[in-house]
Amino acid sequence: MTADDIIRVAVTVSLVQVGCDLLARYMIFQKEPYQRAVSTLERRKAQYDKLVKEFEGKTGKQQEKVKKRMDRAKDDLGEAKSAVAAKHTTPGMLTSIAFVLLFRILGTEHSGKVMAVLPFQPLSLMRKVTLRGLDFGGDMGFNIFKESPGVQSVHQACSLMFIYLLCNMGVKFYVHRLVGQQTPEGVGGIMALAENPKIAKGLKEMGLDPDELKQD
Template sequence: MALFSFLYSFRYADSLMVVGISICTAFLCEAISWLLIYRTSTYKSLRSSIDKASKKLDSMKSTSVSSASKKPSSSSSSASLSSSSSSRAKKMDRVETSLKDATRDLSLSKFKSGAVVAAVLFVVFGLLNSLFEGRIVAKLPFAPIPLVLKMSHRGLPGTDPTDCSMVFLYFLCSISIRTNLQKYLGFAPPRGAAGAGLFPMPDPKTS
């Protein structure tokens, strides 16, 4: 209680409290993820497989581009180049398939920690909502567009569009703080898995 009283003495006490709780929550969520996922041999093996497959695929693509830029001097060399390109394309397809499979398995392995993290976030959000319901926690430097205004002014009295609710500030903090924390701790998704998940984008080759 003494800590809360001390924080409330500041002008931006509400803002600092929301940001501080967001930081603590981000560390707690990453600690849970490390305990359930990041330290396991399965995760380390899948991450290593994704990194290796991604690097191999990049190398094969660069080799393919450099080979395609070379003009054959005869029909025999043209046939040889065509056969080499076909073989290289098949190898690339196998590597891409391996990369997609490893990425899918990595996403599935995160379900266990994801459920626990979601529960923690739900409890923290409920606590913050009860503490700051109907209170202005910050002032925006601009009037947001109507779509954003619905969230930034949610549950607040008055019509000032620059008033910021706890929901909006907590949402911004949760995205920025945890993303940067993952990068700092080395827990960010592997480069080859970026944008992938349980519902990856369709392969243009198959369309």
């Protein structure tokens, strides 16, 4: 149970995230198809915003005519958003797989080790994560753990699972914000795919409301 183990896990998570982001940038985001998709999105967004302003300045039948054009522009914009979101979906899925494999590798290396001692006793539900995979036998076990200052209960032990989750929510997130390719403003996440009129129609035929999915 040393700080070196925790730092090593955090650094490994950072390096893997950087590698995934750089690979995605080289394989997808710097390629012409992605650049063209983003350019199309920007152009259609500008067209839609222009029609919205025109609609607000009209009244009566003139407004109805603009409304029809605005609806078509909205569908075109949704299709463009879907195309860009699809480009981000594949690297996101591959990165998730990479981190599942990384957890398996780290789990083998740190199996049964107490990675840290929490300054409090977590609730029973939280212990299912913090104590998962711990083995209090051997050199890295309870004999060392119980001698740590401030330890009142074995439930304060912390396994790799908890450290890995914290690294994924903190280190991995901020590394991706710094290095990774962010989705253009207004595109959102994977649910932007539902803004494609064809996909939205298919979801409705299956009894799903695309608007409710995007809200979730």
